[in-house]
Ligand SMILES: O=C(O)CCC(=O)C(=O)O
């Protein structure tokens with residue numbers, strides 16, 4: 001566990017089962033190889049989102065992969081997963097065993113450069129399990145967190161090959177987003193492993 005890499009201020013407001021970072025679960029060569037393969041081989045799309053009646057393409061690319069029953073709503077839009085990529089399925093099995101969580105799907109995000117980003121949100125849809133495990137590949141970016149109520153915000157730098165755990169309760173108390181970084185020219189892929197409960201399991 002390398003929880004101390006999150007810094008003291010984060011440790012004061014969040015327990016390690018809510019937010020934890022492992023800076024190097026993949027070595028640099030592995031992370032680079034995985035980045036190259038997924039960038040080429042996943043079926044990246046750039047869906048449109050409607051905000052205040054106007055539709056805009058999302059400011060990044062994405063690919064949704066998983067078990068066929070892992071239908072998922074993201075920003076109020078339904079997504080059906082593409083079949084597993086073998087590299088993602090292998091990682092999902094390892095992460096499921098490590099965290100004792102049945103991850104059955106991955107939302108992969110591809111930020112082509114520092115202009116691509118993700119706005120503030122919580123991954124708190126009712127069909128989602130309480131734990132998200134995220135692997136980062138490629139250019140280092142900051143993930144920003146802000147409390148839903150009063151309190152201080154903070155950022156976590158996510159190096160290539162790192163693993164971030166977002167655990168039970170985090171989404172209810174906090175929002176997160178990936179801000180622009182004008183000076184970043186390289187691409188980044190984040191792999192967000194999730195449990196999507198089938199309809200019959202939903203509360
Ligand atoms: O790419 C990231 O670091 C954040 C991704 C994220 O928040 C999401 O997929 O919900």
Ligand SMILES: [Fe+2]
Nearest residue numbers: 121122123176
């Ligand atoms: Fe998220």
